[in-house]
Amino acid sequence: MKRIFVSAISAFAINVAAIGAMCAAFTISSYAADTSVQVQMDMSKATPRSMEPLTERAVLRDYRFAWASMAQALESNSIDSLQGPFEGDAMRWLKETVLSQQQSGISQRYRDQSHRVEAVFYSPEGDVLELHDTVQYQLQISDGGKVIHDDPVTLHYVVLLTPGADRWVIRQLQAVQQF
Amino acid sequence: MRRCFLILAALCSIALLLALCSAQELRVPETSTAGDDATVSSTGSGKGTLYLVGPGISHKSDVDLGEDIHIPGKDLHNAGAYLVIVCSSSCESGTLYVTPAKPYSLAFIVHPSRVPVGRNNSISGVAFPFDQYRNLIRAPATVNFELNAGKESLLSQSDRTQQGAAWFRASSGRSAGTVQVNASVDDISAKRAVQQVASDPCNLRITGGRTKNGIEVQTEPVHDCAGNPVPDGTIVTFTGEGPQGKVTVDAPIKQGIARAQMEAKGEETISVASGVVMGNELRIGAQP
Numbered sequence: 166m167k168r169i170f171v172s173a174i175s176a177f178a179i180n181v182a183a184i185g186a187m188c189a190a191f192t193i194s195s196y197a198a199d200t201s202v203q204v205q206m207d208m209s210k211a212t213p214r215s216m217e218p219l220t221e222r223a224v225l226r227d228y229r230f231a232w233a234s235m236a237q238a239l240e241s242n243s244i245d246s247l248q249g250p251f252e253g254d255a256m257r258w259l260k261e262t263v264l265s266q267q268q269s270g271i272s273q274r275y276r277d278q279s280h281r282v283e284a285v286f287y288s289p290e291g292d293v294l295e296l297h298d299t300v301q302y303q304l305q306i307s308d309g310g311k312v313i314h315d316d317p318v319t320l321h322y323v324v325l326l327t328p329g330a331d332r333w334v335i336r337q338l339q340a341v342q343q344f
Numbered sequence: 345m346r347r348c349f350l351i352l353a354a355l356c357s358i359a360l361l362l363a364l365c366s367a368q369e370l371r372v373p374e375t376s377t378a379g380d381d382a383t384v385s386s387t388g389s390g391k392g393t394l395y396l397v398g399p400g401i402s403h404k405s406d407v408d409l410g411e412d413i414h415i416p417g418k419d420l421h422n423a424g425a426y427l428v429i430v431c432s433s434s435c436e437s438g439t440l441y442v443t444p445a446k447p448y449s450l451a452f453i454v455h456p457s458r459v460p461v462g463r464n465n466s467i468s469g470v471a472f473p474f475d476q477y478r479n480l481i482r483a484p485a486t487v488n489f490e491l492n493a494g495k496e497s498l499l500s501q502s503d504r505t506q507q508g509a510a511w512f513r514a515s516s517g518r519s520a521g522t523v524q525v526n527a528s529v530d531d532i533s534a535k536r537a538v539q540q541v542a543s544d545p546c547n548l549r550i551t552g553g554r555t556k557n558g559i560e561v562q563t564e565p566v567h568d569c570a571g572n573p574v575p576d577g578t579i580v581t582f583t584g585e586g587p588q589g590k591v592t593v594d595a596p597i598k599q600g601i602a603r604a605q606m607e608a609k610g611e612e613t614i615s616v617a618s619g620v621v622m623g624n625e626l627r628i629g630a631q632p
Binding site for chain 2: 213254257258261262265266269270271273285286288289290292293295297304306308313314316320323325337338339340341342
């Protein structure tokens, strides 16, 4: 009887450990999936200046980071992650959105972001870059923790970037109906 | 049994009817202009909650279903996509695109701030029209670019914006001084200034002679090929070669002239250069 009881306890402990491990694994993978931002970038049509491969890599890196930072800010309702990747008008309205969300108790979650980006203008001196981004993601909006909207979204963004001291920063981020 | 089934069916029908009566439908306009009011219509009855989530706003308020819902223009300043959600027993949503208003200002970037005279395609500028709410206007607009150096017109051209941007490239003029760069759309304009400075020295010539302490050499007033005086502070290099070896002296231009003193007793050949420009050679005999 005692042996049966011990083996039952052991089996229960193993099951609990297994379930715990599965939960942990699921949490890590879903977090990683949520924060991943897929970006496909085509700079071949940038005019009047053509883009150097190194610059292209830097833009890709900084653009992806900016969207991950924006998603984090809108989900956590904190402007900390916006400092750096955003400047100017883009920074202004993103800050306003976060502050507005803090007041209303709303939060937004961008999942599975996939961006198809094309450069359409790169100024003669290389100090302004305009991108067209067709982005798809799963938008989840919650009010006080209760999900009120959860739908896939496809949006077109016109983006202006300028080179900063150590990265490309987004100055204008404007959704349009079509390019 | 049959009676029970009939009662159940009747109850289900009533519940369905009630649900249909209270269910709302949402009609959201496709577009609106930045700063303008927008009206959203809903069907259904009772109270609901309106959510407006867009660039710069994340707002909720109580609404009466079945009545028009007015969204004030102050909530629709930023161009972009706004999600309108109305919730009661369930939630309905629609997207409203806010488009920029008419041009109000120009973002105008000009490079460089200083440019040597007579350089091809050395000045460039980019202009982006914005509305009063700082939204980028992508609808084609004609931007007039004008570059004037005193009375000399360096450029006057009109360009249609493409994807919100218009740009120019121009050569610098022949005279040192300020170039006024102007971009305008309708009655909106933006002004910038570029300083034209002398180019590399041209016809660099030196004169000199022996003094008690050695050799003193000096340039004639240093000008570029267009006759503009080369700015003070520009370095001129004097090199002397003689029996005792080579001596080099760097001297800045002061009031248009560079001067140097060299210690040399033997016969010396003095040459002069500034940047990549060489001047004449001067031969000075040995100390008597």
